[in-house]
Amino acid sequence: MNKELNLKTLIVKKPLKLDCGKTINDFPIAYETYGTLNEEKDNAILVFHALTGDQFVTGLNPITNKDGWWSYAVGPDKAIDTNKYFVICSNVIGGCLGSFGPSHKDPNTQKVFGTNFPVITINDMVNAQNNLLDHFGIEKLFSIVGGSMGGMQVLQFISNFPDKAKTVIPIACTSNHSAQNIAFNELGRQAIAADTNWNGGDYNSKDTIPNKGLAVARMAAHITYLSKKGLQEKFGRKLQEREDLKFGFDADFQIESYLRYQGSVFVDRFDANSYLYITRAMDYFDLAKQFNGNLSDAFKETKAKFFIISFTSDWLYPTQENKDIVIALNSIGADVGFVEIESDKGHDSFLLDVPDFLSALKNFLEKSYTDN
């Protein structure tokens, strides 16, 4: 869908063995950078995006013509200060914004992969992204940062590459996907599969797009990103441009109109099969399982400084799941800070203008950078 765009792309020549057993070669990773890498190459921050994010962290996103997804947090003088740090972000593999994914052609058959693309994991994603460090000649990142699925990648990255980051900031995430979160992801996948245009994943050859199913998946997910209280305060029972109920099935309530809008704009920028693959990677994420059930062991090789952030009203990745990571780190005497930010904005808090969060993030980074 983005063939006309000139995306910055690294072609990874080194074969990557995936968790599913398959090996991929000569595959693209699309990325963006912000700020300038200093001579010492010690000011780089690798940002990992969430389920529907992309490499366009800040500034204008050329697909949506809107601000990048983390414009509140990343930019000149912001928490992740691009005057000071060199920010790298890449589209995850499995995604749909230039990195190797199900909308690419299988080089063997010259047909679009669709659901013939290999099922990838969070581990595969970070192993792929590690190639960016070699590309930029960076031995050690100043920081790795990400929220939600981005936070899962942060945890997996430092586990895989314990010497490659000085500081580690997982935000609003978990070390293993809960049953409720698997359930919501499965709901989204079933909504896509229920769309006859999905066609078993082979919609490219039929020139049909499962936009209705993908929109429903997005609506479902969107509800989970907001808190009950936040929704009540913002929308409550307010009506949508009408004086009274219309006794029909149009959007009477603002919340209905809002959800429909969220669904409709999403399908313009996202690929249905990528949605399947990325949610699958999230569901498969269970870091402790990789270490025989001992989460602490995932971090025992690193000397990095951790800072973990959760939000009070996040019911998707509640504080307790973030604290479980803190406990695992504390139990091995790791350098770990933790803050729970008061916010009614739910899981989405990490993407929004939540001053306490942004200042905590800024202060942690600045203090750690000064200690460099």
Add this chain to the structure above:
Amino acid sequence: MNKELNLKTLIVKKPLKLDCGKTINDFPIAYETYGTLNEEKDNAILVFHALTGDQFVTGLNPITNKDGWWSYAVGPDKAIDTNKYFVICSNVIGGCLGSFGPSHKDPNTQKVFGTNFPVITINDMVNAQNNLLDHFGIEKLFSIVGGSMGGMQVLQFISNFPDKAKTVIPIACTSNHSAQNIAFNELGRQAIAADTNWNGGDYNSKDTIPNKGLAVARMAAHITYLSKKGLQEKFGRKLQEREDLKFGFDADFQIESYLRYQGSVFVDRFDANSYLYITRAMDYFDLAKQFNGNLSDAFKETKAKFFIISFTSDWLYPTQENKDIVIALNSIGADVGFVEIESDKGHDSFLLDVPDFLSALKNFLEKSYTDN
């Protein structure tokens, strides 16, 4: 869909003016009864069902060949003791088990209504059901009881007919549908509308059934009926009949398999258009709005004894929303009891074997009946 079944049906001859402005005539209400109406006709309990319930409260449901939806609570010697009380329950109008609904034929056109059926409200539902009292010659019910949407009907019924019930038991409900709950209902409606088989509501004439969309709607709703903790304890990350992840999109996890099953069995017993109409009625429910924003005024004419029940892990109709009803009743000096039951089973607690709940319900009824 139930044309072969011999459903007990009352044809209501008295015209009913609906909130939408239309009037319906000669319409059916399908109902069931359990136990025996005593000579004094003072032992009747009117049970109101929830979104996907029906008149088959207990015993064998002839559609599903499974136990009725409230078999834990209703039956001989149970909380709602059919040795003692005469239990009446009817399918709501808008439903699909015999009462007047969108799958019925419009007498004017002889075509199935579909979305030409008038949009109905909780108020319309209870006004329709009030006809059952005349039918049985009951002046005053011993009790009115219901959970979830059933609880909304309880509140509306006593507001409309303040002298027609001695005791009033709204369970796990609200006096006005929250933005989050409207959002989840709208998600379900959009899932149905996204199914090309829905065909704008006119699927009967095309002999297509939007089962895929309806199944997705059910899956979404089902997640909201369970608590995060309950899901984690019951399913966690347990795999479905496999030793390890399969790296595909089949149901790897038990929770996925469970959700798919819930969707698939639901479509065998429910009509997609009824799902639209009933969720709409729930979203429209705002009892205080009927009294210029003062919820207490809804109850000021009644001398009934209220008993309100909520569940700790119910995040769909949380304790606070139930307490708001208690507060409104207390502020006018009504006779009101309230209990919050400890349960990890989420909103579904009222349908399940939750002993503290069942004994509270039983004791309240018995004490009130003895005081008769």
